[in-house]
Amino acid sequence: MRFVDSHLHLDGEEAKDLVSFAASGGVLLLACGVDRRTSLGVLELAKSAPGVVRPFVGVHPSEAEGAGEVDWLQEAAGQASGVGEVGLDPSYSPAGEGGAQMSAFRRQVEVAGSLGKPLQVHSRMAEMKCLEVLAGSRVSRVLLHWLENEEALPEAMERGYYVSFGPALLYSKKLQRIASRADPALVLLESDTPVPYSPLGGVWGPMLVPSVAFKLAEVRGERFGDTLDRCNQNSLRFLGGKG
Numbered sequence: 184m185r186f187v188d189s190h191l192h193l194d195g196e197e198a199k200d201l202v203s204f205a206a207s208g209g210v211l212l213l214a215c216g217v218d219r220r221t222s223l224g225v226l227e228l229a230k231s232a233p234g235v236v237r238p239f240v241g242v243h244p245s246e247a248e249g250a251g252e253v254d255w256l257q258e259a260a261g262q263a264s265g266v267g268e269v270g271l272d273p274s275y276s277p278a279g280e281g282g283a284q285m286s287a288f289r290r291q292v293e294v295a296g297s298l299g300k301p302l303q304v305h306s307r308m309a310e311m312k313c314l315e316v317l318a319g320s321r322v323s324r325v326l327l328h329w330l331e332n333e334e335a336l337p338e339a340m341e342r343g344y345y346v347s348f349g350p351a352l353l354y355s356k357k358l359q360r361i362a363s364r365a366d367p368a369l370v371l372l373e374s375d376t377p378v379p380y381s382p383l384g385g386v387w388g389p390m391l392v393p394s395v396a397f398k399l400a401e402v403r404g405e406r407f408g409d410t411l412d413r414c415n416q417n418s419l420r421f422l423g424g425k426g
């Protein structure tokens with residue numbers, strides 16, 4: 184089955200197996216780095232699997248403290264499909280003005296804007312702050328991955344930002360509400376591999392994406408195939424293709 188996993192991480196032992204699985208099924212993986220090492224890692228992986236892995240490079244909010252200057256990003260982003268996973272999250276370290284998270288986020292948004300690349304944003308518990316920073320940027324293609332704040336949805340849709348849903352959609356009533364209200368043309372599917380989903384028995388991996396599409400179709404009262412096709416096209420448009 185052909186599908187796009189629009190947000191995951193490919194690092195360590197399992198990365199090669201996941202890439203072979205994707206290659207054999209016509210699956211496209213939008214793989215994000217979380218720091219310099221993993222970002223350069225996904226760039227390498229993408230070179231060995233063109234058409235299977237589309238690399239995004241960036242410093243995750245969990246890694247912003249101690250990441251130092253992100254000068255390496257400009258060059259890495261030039262070779263990548265986009266910038267990510269970047270953003271703000273006060274559960275890791277202070278996310279306000281003047282802190283390491285905010286300066287890394289602003290800098291990375293600027294790089295994506297200057298290169299005309301799409302951006303993958305982590306906005307947990309800082310959705311409005313992220314929207315505020317993005318408002319002043321030149322980035323036109325934004326993915327608010329795993330958006331959990333219902334109040335941020337109308338503004339995100341208004342701006343034409345994409346939102347993605349992962350396996351948590353299968354059990355979270357809140358995510359199901361958000362998914363039912365989102366503009367269908369702006370919805371993507373993801374697994375956020377290697378995150379395990381304990382309410383689902385600890386399963387993880389891109390192979391969960393079709394189940395997410397199935398749930399999304401149910402929530403929206405659509406046919407599974409139509410939902411999956413549309414999400415695939417949305418992902419390609421987010422990447423800069425026609426979709």
Ligand SMILES: [Zn+2]
Nearest residue numbers: 191192268375
């Ligand atoms: Zn992630």
